[in-house]
Amino acid sequence: MKKKDFKHLHQKVNKLQKKALKNLEEKHGQALRHLEKKGLSFPEIRKFSLSFLIGAGLTAAVLMALPEHLQPKVIAKQVQERVHLKFMAEEEIKKFMAEKVADLLPGAIGKITGADRDKICQLFERILKVDVCFNLEGKELNFSFGWIGYEQHLKRYPGDTLSQHDEEQVAGIAPGLGAWGYFAPSKEEMTEELYQMEKYYVAVQTMYLPEWYTQTKELSQWYKHRKVMVVNTETGQACVAVVADAGPASWTGKQFGGSPEVMKELDLHLGPRKGKVLLFFVDDPDNKVPLGPIRYN
Amino acid sequence: MMKVKPFWDNLVEIREIRIKLDEHGLGRREKKKLLKVAYQTFDIRIMEIILTHLPEEKKQNFLNTFSRKPHQAELMASLKEDIADIEEKISALAKEVKKEILDQLE
Numbered sequence: 001m002k003k004k005d006f007k008h009l010h011q012k013v014n015k016l017q018k019k020a021l022k023n024l025e026e027k028h029g030q031a032l033r034h035l036e037k038k039g040l041s042f043p044e045i046r047k048f049s050l051s052f053l054i055g056a057g058l059t060a061a062v063l064m065a066l067p068e069h070l071q072p073k074v075i076a077k078q079v080q081e082r083v084h085l086k087f088m089a090e091e092e093i094k095k096f097m098a099e100k101v102a103d104l105l106p107g108a109i110g111k112i113t114g115a116d117r118d119k120i121c122q123l124f125e126r127i128l129k130v131d132v133c134f135n136l137e138g139k140e141l142n143f144s145f146g147w148i149g150y151e152q153h154l155k156r157y158p159g160d161t162l163s164q165h166d167e168e169q170v171a172g173i174a175p176g177l178g179a180w181g182y183f184a185p186s187k188e189e190m191t192e193e194l195y196q197m198e199k200y201y202v203a204v205q206t207m208y209l210p211e212w213y214t215q216t217k218e219l220s221q222w223y224k225h226r227k228v229m230v231v232n233t234e235t236g237q238a239c240v241a242v243v244a245d246a247g248p249a250s251w252t253g254k255q256f257g258g259s260p261e262v263m264k265e266l267d268l269h270l271g272p273r274k275g276k277v278l279l280f281f282v283d284d285p286d287n288k289v290p291l292g293p294i295r296y297n
Numbered sequence: 298m299m300k301v302k303p304f305w306d307n308l309v310e311i312r313e314i315r316i317k318l319d320e321h322g323l324g325r326r327e328k329k330k331l332l333k334v335a336y337q338t339f340d341i342r343i344m345e346i347i348l349t350h351l352p353e354e355k356k357q358n359f360l361n362t363f364s365r366k367p368h369q370a371e372l373m374a375s376l377k378e379d380i381a382d383i384e385e386k387i388s389a390l391a392k393e394v395k396k397e398i399l400d401q402l403e
Contacts, residue, residue: 006327012401013334020341028348031360038364042344043337045367046301118325131326138322283326 006137017043093296094236097127101233101278109146109255109276117144121280124229127296128238130289132229132280139222141279142208146255148230149248150263150273154178156198157187167199168260168269179206179246180224200265200291201244202228203257204279208250227282227289230258232266232275238294239265240282265293304363304372308384309339309391317402335398342394343387350380 021043025032032042100123104116112120112134121133134144152174153165160182162173178201183194206212206223225242232238241262248254256279260269268275282289314335318328351359362372376383 005321006323006331009321009402010327010331010334013331013338013398016397016401017334017338017341020338020345024341024345024348027345031348031356034357034360035364038361040364040367043341045303045340046336121325133325135324136326137324139324 090296093127096236097123097296098232098234098236101231101236105145105233105278110143111140112144112278120278124231124238124280128294130229130240130294131283133283134280136281136283137222139219139281141204142210143205143255144280145233145276145278147253147274148202148256148258148263148266148268148277148279149252149254150269151201151203151245151247151257151259153260154183154198154201154244156183156194157185157190158182159187168264171260178244179203180220180244183244196291197225197242197244199259199261200239200241201259202230202241202262202279203245203247204228204243205248205250205255206243206246227284227287227291229280229282229294230256230262230266231278231280232268233278234275235267236296237266240289240291240294242291301368303340303343303367304369305343305387305391306368308387309336309343309395311335311339311395314395314398314402317399321402331402338398339391339394342390346386346390347376347380347383350383350386351376352379355379 024042035041101120104112104120104123106112106116111117117134124130124132134140150171152172153162153168154174155177160173162169165173183198184190204223206219209219212219223243225244227240227242229238229240239262241259244259245257248257254274256277258266258268258277263269263273266275266277311332314332315328318331323331347359348356359372359375362369362375366372373384380386
């Protein structure tokens with residue numbers, strides 16, 4: 001579904017909601033004002049503020065002291081998790097995350113399906129405060145859990161050479177261009193953002209998407225420099241990157257490729273230089289999530 | 298913020314709305330946004346029917362309790378004493394609202 005279609009549906013349902021609210025205000029405005037004075041406002045009645053407690057540095061003791069009606073199980077668990085995490089070192093948090101994810105992962109690589117896909121996304125959203133999902137705007141890769149392999153640097157502009165890349169020169173530079181060509185038409189037109197994109201890029205198998213050959217242009221535009229988050233499921237290390245190449249070929253047995261810097265941040269740059277990862281889309285319309293490793297602390 | 302379900306939540310059934318959103322191939326985040334507005338529409342309409350039928354002298358007490366414990370099941374028990382067939386009224390209204398939302402999602 002195209003984004004404009006979502007907007008259209010949202011507008012229609014929103015109109016229905018606004019009409020209902022207007023009607024309620026006209027008929028029972030006094031009651032609504034009474035509720036507002038008590039801290040409950042329509043239409044947001046399904047939210048209760050706990051921020052004053054969390055901001056003050058909740059302890060488990062305070063949490064346990066909350067009246068039962070303020071302790072829905074899921075929320076209490078989230079708050080306990082935060083309290084727990086507050087006293088953990090980054091390495092411990094990564095381990096904690098890896099263990100939690102391991103419980104939710106399917107045995108084999110592939111798409112994450114069922115209720116677990118939402119649980120995994122919500123887990124990272126809660127802990128990392130990054131909006132992630134496996135299906136964004138109706139687009140989804142064939143694999144969200146798979147093997148990632150070590151890629152070479154990409155040429156960023158005509159005349160780019162390996163020696164001009166400041167890190168991980170041991171990786172070499174790909175002889176051809178990435179699937180979307182150069183990052184800039186010339187060295188002079190390179191920006192810091194484009195340098196970061198080459199540094200933190202991934203390759204995904206767009207060419208195997210079932211709709212690729214019927215919607216090539218649209219999909220190509222959508223996937224170009226699409227922001228993603230890659231998580232090493234063994235260690236919990238995470239890195240935000242962009243899609244800048246297509247691949248790897250299916251015969252390699254891998255489903256994703258990572259730039260030298262991405263692989264280093266995931267601690268997959270040595271030995272066999274591959275590992276199992278989760279790859280999420282990052283929902284970041286305002287481009288606020290920076291590329292690079294995610295620090296848990 | 299923590300999420301709380303109002304005491305009438307068990308009378309609101311949105312399975313068909315979820316199916317409709319799935320049919321549209323919407324992403325998780327988009328579905329979440331639409332479901333949020335759908336739930337808000339249910340809540341507004343249900344509160345309207347309650348306030349419309351509830352005797353004036355009972356309103357303040359109801360609103361005070363609701364503002365503190367919107368999830369509390371005892372609220373329904375209390376309403377049953379003041380409004381005949383309130384559960385049936387809410388269920389019927391919820392079906393009506395669901396149909397209106399589904400029409401918008403066509």
